[in-house]
Structure formats: structure tokens, C-alpha cells
Amino acid sequence: MPLQIRRGTNSERLSATSVIPQEGELIYITDTQQLFVGDGTTTLDSLSPITGYNDDAAQDAVGSMLVTGPNTGITFTYNSGSNTINAVINSTQSLTTLSVSGTTTLSNTNISGNLVVTGGIDGDFQGSIVADDSTMLVDAVDKKINLDGTVKGDIIPSESGVYDVGSSSFRFKDMYLTGTSLYLGSAQITASGSAINLPVGSTVGGVSIGNPIGDLVGSVFADNSTLLVDGVSATIVGDVENDTTTSSDINGGVVVLSGLGTTGQKAGLKILTDGNADDNYDLITINCAQNNVTGPAMVFERGRGTPSAPTTITSGDEIMGMFFFGYDTGNSSKLAAAVNVTSEGTIGASIVPAKFEIFTTNSSGTPTLGLGISSSQLLSVAGNTTTANSGSGTADVAGGVATYLKINIGGTEYAIPAYALVP
Numbered sequence: 001m002p003l004q005i006r007r008g009t010n011s012e013r014l015s016a017t018s019v020i021p022q023e024g025e026l027i028y029i030t031d032t033q034q035l036f037v038g039d040g041t042t043t044l045d046s047l048s049p050i051t052g053y054n055d056d057a058a059q060d061a062v063g064s065m066l067v068t069g070p071n072t073g074i075t076f077t078y079n080s081g082s083n084t085i086n087a088v089i090n091s092t093q094s095l096t097t098l099s100v101s102g103t104t105t106l107s108n109t110n111i112s113g114n115l116v117v118t119g120g121i122d123g124d125f126q127g128s129i130v131a132d133d134s135t136m137l138v139d140a141v142d143k144k145i146n147l148d149g150t151v152k153g154d155i156i157p158s159e160s161g162v163y164d165v166g167s168s169s170f171r172f173k174d175m176y177l178t179g180t181s182l183y184l185g186s187a188q189i190t191a192s193g194s195a196i197n198l199p200v201g202s203t204v205g206g207v208s209i210g211n212p213i214g215d216l217v218g219s220v221f222a223d224n225s226t227l228l229v230d231g232v233s234a235t236i237v238g239d240v241e242n243d244t245t246t247s248s249d250i251n252g253g254v255v256v257l258s259g260l261g262t263t264g265q266k267a268g269l270k271i272l273t274d275g276n277a278d279d280n281y282d283l284i285t286i287n288c289a290q291n292n293v294t295g296p297a298m299v300f301e302r303g304r305g306t307p308s309a310p311t312t313i314t315s316g317d318e319i320m321g322m323f324f325f326g327y328d329t330g331n332s333s334k335l336a337a338a339v340n341v342t343s344e345g346t347i348g349a350s351i352v353p354a355k356f357e358i359f360t361t362n363s364s365g366t367p368t369l370g371l372g373i374s375s376s377q378l379l380s381v382a383g384n385t386t387t388a389n390s391g392s393g394t395a396d397v398a399g400g401v402a403t404y405l406k407i408n409i410g411g412t413e414y415a416i417p418a419y420a421l422v423p
Contacts, residue, residue, distance in 0.1 A: 010034070016044040032056065059083050300341070317343045319354055336361050345375050 005026040013029055013036070021027055021038025027047070028035055034049035034057065049057065063078030063085060073093030077086045089095070091108055129138035136146050157163045166172045182189040190197045202209050220229035230237050288296040300320035303310030313319070320341040325333045338359045345353035353375035359367045372380035 014045045019044040021047070056080075056083070302343075312347055313343055313352070315344050315347065319343055319352075334361075334365065335367060338367060 005028055006021070007028040007030055009031045010029045013027070020041065020043055021036070023038055023040035025038040026035065027038065027044060029049070032049075036044070036047040036049055038044075038047065060080055063076075063080065066076040066085060067078050073090045075088045075090070077088075079085075126140065128136065128140040131137055131150070135150065137150055138145055180191045187199050187202075189199070198209065217231065219227060219231040222228055227237055229235075286296040286298075302313055302317060302319040304313055304317070305311035318340065320339075322339040323335060324337040326336045328334050340357045340359065341354055342357070343352055343354045347353070355372060355374045357372040358370050360370045362368045369380070374380070
């Protein structure tokens with residue numbers, strides 16, 4: 001009959017905490033194939049095997065060592081059945097260097113220093129974000145994203161026509177753009193140098209630009225900041241300059257301040273009409289209604305110097321001229337008649353002597369004096385009576401009553417009493 005020794009499973013061995021095998025007594029573990037030899041003093045669960053030591057035995061030995069410690073800040077749990085060891089780091093434990101691969105879950109972890117991640121961080125992030133130069137990019141305390149000097153690309157919303165830039169309560173101050181286009185809906189506003197180009201169909205107050213836009217309130221200034229229309233005093237004070245008027249052209253601006261006295265410079269008001277003259281006869285109407293004998297008037301004022309600092313005129317200066325032109329058969333504008341007022345004699349304080357003359361153009365196209373009144377109140381009449389004889393005369397009308405008429409015929413002057421002219 002074969003020799004049998006004490007045997008059993010390893011769990012049975014571990015549970016025999018009070019069994020002390022005899023010295024030299026053999027104990028065989030059937031599931032682990034280990035052999036123990038008693039020493040007469042050590043309990044069976046504490047004996048060390050002498051044969052059949054395998055990987056599982058090694059794992060048990062290491063697992064037991066990790067579980068029993070001593071350990072600081074970390075706890076190990078060994079599962080002999082699955083041959084696994086779970087490690088849990090205490091929440092208050094500080095680690096100098098932690099290298100993690102795969103999927104790792106960390107709860108309530110404070111990291112002092114740099115966190116280097118190769119890959120991505122999947123999950124919620126709570127806290128501020130600071131650039132390498134210590135610039136605050138995301139302020140978690142004030143709940144702000146700081147864009148000062150940090151935008152390095154386009155800002156594109158995730159949806160079109162949904163989000164606003166600013167609000168009616170919180171608005172941006174200034175906007176600086178270096179491009180040449182600004183899009184508002186389907187409208188494009190472009191820049192050309194320092195000018196702004198509005199798209200066709202743009203309106204002001206609902207009225208298209210280029211059409212009458214109703215009332216305009218305020219002053220109007222020229223490009224050189226000269227005030228043209230004074231909205232405060234309700235006056236038109238601007239100067240319209242005309243530098244292209246020629247000596248044969250009476251077309252001009254309203255007022256010409258520069259170039260006065262220069263050849264070809266004229267000032268005037270041009271009125272253009274077409275169609276039937278009867279339909280456009282009343283070109284200028286001056287309507288006056290007031291309770292005195294004074295009626296409407298046209299005033300011609302002449303001085304030298306400048307409009308802001310006029311000086312005294314001299315004898316021979318034209319004070320007023322009215323010219324009447326018509327188109328000839330050559331389809332060119334020619335002078336037909338004129339009215340002219342010219343200073344003469346000595347100019348004094350409150351004294352400006354002048355003569356008044358009316359010219360007509362004769363059959364040869366030459367302007368000829370037809371009627372003149374001098375500053376001495378002498379009336380001059382010139383004309384042709386026959387082809388052989390011509391006459392000219394002056395009438396003394398001083399005091400408002402004609403006393404005599406002087407007629408020059410053939411070089412001989414005749415004085416005819418005024419009463420002789422009465423029929």
C-alpha cells in the first residue's frame with residue numbers, strides 16, 4: 001500500500017492557523033502542487049513551500065508584499081483569482097513626476113508646475129488659461145475671454161446670421177479696418193482712398209441719394225472748410241468762383257471774388273430757357289409789398305481793392321454795364337445794344353460823378369452811342385439824318401427844365417431856344 005502524507009488545498013492550508021505540523025512532517029498542497037515540511041514550531045499557514053514553486057506562487061508573494069506595505073499615499077488591493085493588483089493614490093498625496101498612458105481618471109487633482117499632454121484632454125476644463133508670456137487669455141475668475149493682442153486668425157461664428165458683435169447696452173467704441181469693403185446684409189460699402197463709395201440705390205431718410213431729399217438743416221462747407229451756407233444765421237455767404245469766363249462770354253457765377261480786373265473775368269447770373277418765348281417771358285420777377293413809396297430796386301456797387309476792403313474808384317471806371325446779345329447768321333453771339341454807367345470827373349467825399357450812356361449797334365455792326373447824360377446833366381443825342389450831313393447836339397436840362405438845344409450841323413453849332421421847340 002502506497003505511503004500517504006497530509007494533503008489538501010491551499011485555502012485549507014491558509015485556514016489552518018492553529019495547526020503545527022511535526023518536525024519533518026510533509027504536507028502536500030493539491031491545487032498548487034506545493035510541498036511543505038513542518039519544523040514542529042511554525043503553524044501550517046505560515047510555512048514556506050519547498051517544492052512546486054510556480055508563477056502563481058510568485059504573484060502571491062509579490063501581491064502580499066504590496067498589500068502589507070509599508071506604503072505612503074497609495075493603497076494596493078491584490079486579487080489572487082484574477083492575478084490583478086489595483087492601486088489607489090490618496091487624494092492628499094503629492095507626486096513629483098506622474099507619467100500616464102492610456103485612459104486615466106483623476107479626481108480632484110491639483111498640479112503645481114507644467115502639465116505636458118501628448119494627445120487630447122477629453123472632458124470639462126475649469127480654470128484660467130495663460131500664454132507662455134503670462135498674458136491672460138481666458139479669465140476664469142471674471143468669466144472673460146481677453147482678445148487684446150491675441151486674435152491670430154479669422155473670427156467666424158458657428159452659425160450665419162445668428163450672433164451679434166456688441167449689444168444696444170454694451171457697445172464697442174471704435175472700429176479700425178484696413179480692408180476696402182464693409183458688408184451690411186447684401187450691401188457692400190467700399191473705400192477709395194479716404195472716400196466712401198455707397199452702393200447704387202442707397203437712401204437718406206428713405207429717399208434715394210441723388211434725388212431731392214427734402215429739408216436739409218445745418219450749414220454747408222466747401223472742401224477747404226469755407227462756409228458756403230450759414231445754417232445759424234440763415235444766409236448764403238459762400239462765393240462761387242468762375243475762372244473760365246472769356247471776354248466774349250457773359251456767362252458767369254453768382255459772385256466772383258478772385259481775378260477781379262483780370263482780362264476776361266466777369267461775374268453774373270446765367271438763366272437758360274428754351275421753348276416758346278411767350279411761355280418763358282417772365283424770367284425774373286421782383287415782387288415787393290410794403291407801406292411806403294419805396295419800391296424794389298437793382299443796386300450796382302463798384303469799388304477798387306477787395307470786397308472786404310474796397311478803395312476809391314477813379315474817373316473812367318465802369319460802374320455798371322448791361323449788354324444785350326443776339327445770334328447772327330453765322331450762329332455766333334454778337335452785341336446788339338448796351339447800357340453803361342462810367343465815373344467821370346473828380347471823386348470826392350459822398351460824391352461820385354458819372355455819366356449814363358445807351359449804345360446800339362449800327363448796320364456795320366459797330367456799337368454807337370445813341371443817348372448819353374453826363375455828370376453835368378448834359379444830354380447827348382447822336383444819329384444820322386442823311387448820308388451827306390450828320391448832326392449831333394446837347395441839350396441843357398440843368399434844373400430839370402430845358403433852356404436851349406445845341407445842334408452841330410456840318411461843323412457849325414446852332415443854339416435853339418427851348419421855347420422854339422414847343423409846337
